[in-house]
Amino acid sequence: DTGVSQDPRHKITKRGQNVTFRCDPISEHNRLYWYRQTLGQGPEFLTYFQNEAQLEKSRLLSDRFSAERPKGSFSTLEIQRTEQGDSAMYLCASSAAGSSTEAFFGQGTRLTVV
């Protein structure tokens, strides 16, 4: 297993378009997280799944954002009607169950909305 993989690495889109990102976690990890990182800031939590159940969503996740993990394996994050303020790095992470296990991060998808 080569770690958490995200696709695409870079995405440029026009304002108003919809975009979808994919994350493939480490295969034995049942927890999957999405974070957003803007320039000069630390990552901010968006949402997380345990298996296929979405257990928590941040208030940052507006109605235009939706995330799924249909079979408890890969996850997708969709942003509808993109705005310039959505430009950021979107990071996916996964971890095993257990309180102290660390999260492993993918390389991120950098979104630029023009």
Next chain:
Amino acid sequence: AQSVTQLGSHVSVSEGALVLLRCNYSSSVPPYLFWYVQYPNQGLQLLLKYTSAATLVKGINGFEAEFKKSETSFHLTKPSAHMSDAAEYFCAVAKTGGGNKLTFGTGTQLKVEL
């Protein structure tokens, strides 16, 4: 709610000098604490974590951190900086039993000069 504060958004050291990156946390319950490193346009890599087993934690690449409850601190140190240590460093806190959701600080950019 948990939070971390990283003092100093930019730190510059000479190669071979001591590296000290500061992190103070706030948590209503015993926290799990982490240091991650991020290279440009990359995801985050775990350096080390504190999960209450030992207050002095050793990580990868010669880094270590000491958990001091009385000072609510978890500062990151390395005895001798190397050029390859130049990167952004993030301190993060997770609530015990909180699904491993991380709250990050704003990061410290480390510059290593010859």
